[in-house]
Amino acid sequence: MTPAALAELVRSVAVDVLTARGLDTAVLPGQVTVERPRNPDHGDYATNLVMQIAKKLGVNPRELAGELATALGAQDAVETAEVAGPGFVNLRLAADATAGLVRAVLTAGDDYGKGEALAGRRINLEFVSANPTGPIHLGGTRWAAVGDALGRVLSAQGADVTREYYFNDAGAQIDRFVKSLVAAAKGEQAPEDGYGGEYIGEIAGQVVAAEPGALELPEAERDETFRRVGVNLMFEQIKKSLHEFGTDFDVYFHENSLHLSGAVEKVTESLKASGSLYEKDGAWWLRSSDYGDDKDRVVIKSDGNTAYIAGDIAYFQDKRARGFDLCIYMLGADHHGYIARLKAAAAATGDDPAAVEVLIGQLVSLVRDGKPVRMSKRAGTVVTMDDVVDAIGVDATRYAMIRASVDSTLDIDLDTWSKRTSDNPVFYVQYAHARLASLGRSAADLGVEVGDVADADLSLLTHEREGDLIRTLGEFPRVLSSAADLREPHRVARYLEELAAAYHKFYDTCRVLPRGDEEISPVTVPRLHLCAAARQVLANGLALLGVSAPERM
Template identity: 75%
Template sequence: MTPAVLAELVRSSAVQVLTARDLDHAVLPAVVTIERPRNPEHGDYATNLALQVAKKVGLPPREFAQALADEVAKADGVESAEVAGPGFLNFRLAADAQGEQVRQVLAAGERYGTGDALTGRRINLEFVSANPTGPVHLGGTRWAAVGDALGRILAAQGAEVTREYYFNDAGAQIDRFVRSLIAAAKGEPAPEDGYAGGYISDIAAEVLRQEPSALSLPEAERHETFRRIGIELMFTEIKQSLHEFGTDFDVYFHEGSLHESGAVQRAVEQLKESGRLYLADGAWWLRSTEFGDDKDRVVIKSDGAPAYIAGDIAYLQDKISRGFDLCIYMLGADHHGYIARLKAAAAAMGQDPGVVEVLIGQLVNLVSDGKPVRMSKRAGTVITMEDLVEAVGVDAARYELTRYSVDSGIDVDLDLLRKHSNENPVYYVQYAHARLASLQRNAADLGLKPDAGAELGLLTLPQEGDLIRTIDEFPKIVRKAAELREPHRVARYLESLASMFHKFYTVAQVLPKGDEEATPLTFARLALCDAARQVFANGLQLLGVSAPERM
């Protein structure tokens, strides 16, 4: 019996209790909340329904709770229903009813944990979008891990997700990048406002290899040559780094295309015609304060050049024209102002501001030997994705960056992530999966295999019940992670599942020893272990982390 089935049972029982007393059952919530008690001794599951409803129907909470307990206890699969405190209800399920969860996992396989909460939603998920002026830094690396995991989780709930990278190939940073390349090609120091680091020299040398006469070209042509080749080289490297990190995109959208196609101009004219723009001090301003922004924003500067927000508006308009009903932007810690700005832009275009959702990620620091790591081999003072991966590997990097809420800054302890011990969270979770895979292999060597028809009612140890109930929580965890855009919930859940598995494995003998014969309990425990392994595999897949068979 799943919590969802128990919730329906409790609600239908509450309807019967209230109807029998000629009381209005319309006060009952549509969905009854069923939770696991903090103290396992209180039962398998609990609800506060009586406390929610009793006063509304004029009954003492404990009286209503007791009547409800008596009704629920009649159902098959419920071992007991008891009133606690001022009116809480605690339930214990019969072992065979609880074991049905194992059967459901085995039947669903890779689909276990998926749902349909977002079916029909078309979501544009934009993340990383690092400037093509240098390698992906730590902030972008965090978004590469979290964004990719979030895309997987949203898709697991039925959404049609398009992962998009906004390629900032227009603006002042590109000019600084090009001037830095030219300086390096000449053997000169980087401009004061330019970019330094070994990667600049590498790219400059490659430009000269492809165009040996680039430095002797007229200034404008030279600038364009270094811009064209340099950006392509840098962006190719960025895409390759992301691919090796396990993060790929469906769309690479070029900012420059918005200007070249006239999309920016059309968006500006549309806003002028609607009265959403006004002229002041020679510039055109968006009336963004009318839509919740803290100030009006300049869209066209007094010199006639578009401000950055002009591209943002055209870009959002383009996304909406492609049929997306939700546009999620994953931005860095210095972009808080974009939340109100982008929502105001949506409203100014006549869209529901809810079409825009902005997630802000906080800073990431590397720590080794208890001290901050500040120097990069290739990029000077900027720590890059390659630096982190070289230090701890892709799996550890992705898992560590995903296991924290993006609202919080994190210190990544490189020494901890290199350890092959339970102190290392990713090792702890992956080792649990590898241990279960090893158990499967050993069972196969004995001619044994998990059996969906096993007598699961034999799983009566407290540790078996705890493991089953933890397995049962997985779909709810994934659904909540999608709803709140919080992939870290999946990582933390897997750590809890690993803890429950290790506690079970300490007390429960799974395989026969020596000349012992396999018993019905053997097959029940093998089925439980196979279900646990499946959940580890499914959870790690959602995070883009491997589920090793051996460690």
């Protein structure tokens, strides 16, 4: 029995108990909470349902909890139900019900853990969106891993997710990039506010190779050539790095298209007409402070050029016009002000601010030999995605970036993440999967007929470690649901480490396969099914993180 099925059983029994006493069943929550108690001696699961409803009903919580416990104890799936504290009910499941979870996992297979809570929702998930002026740095690497994992988690809850990269091909940073390319092509130093690193020289050389006469063109035409070819070359490198990292996008949206199509001009005129913009000091300001922002924002500068927020507003409207009911923006630590700004912009255009959600990621740093790794030769003064992947590999990089909450700064110890030991979290989880795969091969070599899980006597799985492993498997759907609701894919990584630990403890205590001349015991096949279920859940979780589940290590 899965925790979700147990929660439904508790609610159903509670309805009967309240009805029998003539009490109002409307006080019952739509979804009952059942959780694993911290102390396993207290049972397999516990519910605080009575504590939630007793005051509303005007009854003694322990008395009502006693009635609920008695009724639950009479259920075939429940071995014992006991009242604890002021009104909690601790539950221990019958062996058949506990083992039924193994059947549920193996029957669902790759779909185990998935839900439909977000079915029907269309979500635009924008992440990375690094300027095409250099390789992806560590902050972008974090978003590439976390954003991709979040997209998978949201999809696993039924959402229709579009992964989008906002291609910043307009603005001053592109002008500095072009000047840096031209200087490199001439053999000159980069401008003081330009970009350094070997990649600038590489791209400049590729521009000249593609357009041999580019340097002899008039300045404006020359710069446009270096812009057109250079930006495209840089972005192709970015996309290549992302693809090799396991992160691909459904849409690459060009910022410049908003200006060329007139979308930016249209939105500014609309805001003027609605009174959401006002003129001051020669500039046009958005009344964003009326909608929760800390101050009003300049939309049209005094020189007549639009500010960045004008494009942001047009971009949001474009997303909504494409049918997205939720727009999630994943931005860097220096963009905290964008939370109120984007919500205010949505409200000012007459849209729902709840359609905007902004996630802020904190800084990442690398450490080796206890000292910060600060510089990349190719990129100049920053460490890039390719640098860290070269150091520890794609799987370790993705897992390291995902397993910590994005709200916290992250130090990645290259020494730890390159080890092939249990000190390395991704190795620890992947090794558990590989160990399970090896066990399956060994069973086949011994000629053990596992058969269909429907025919196995899983009620024989009564050992304490078996129960711990089964209950941990049962937590996976809840973990995925929470990861989606809270936008926290790191919960999946931490769960996988908990599952790997539960499996290793089980394997060290419970012999699965016979040794030497030993006969196959009645519990051999049930344990092999349990191991297959553990392997399935590890594979499902790793897939959600975009990390491989190796068969051998």
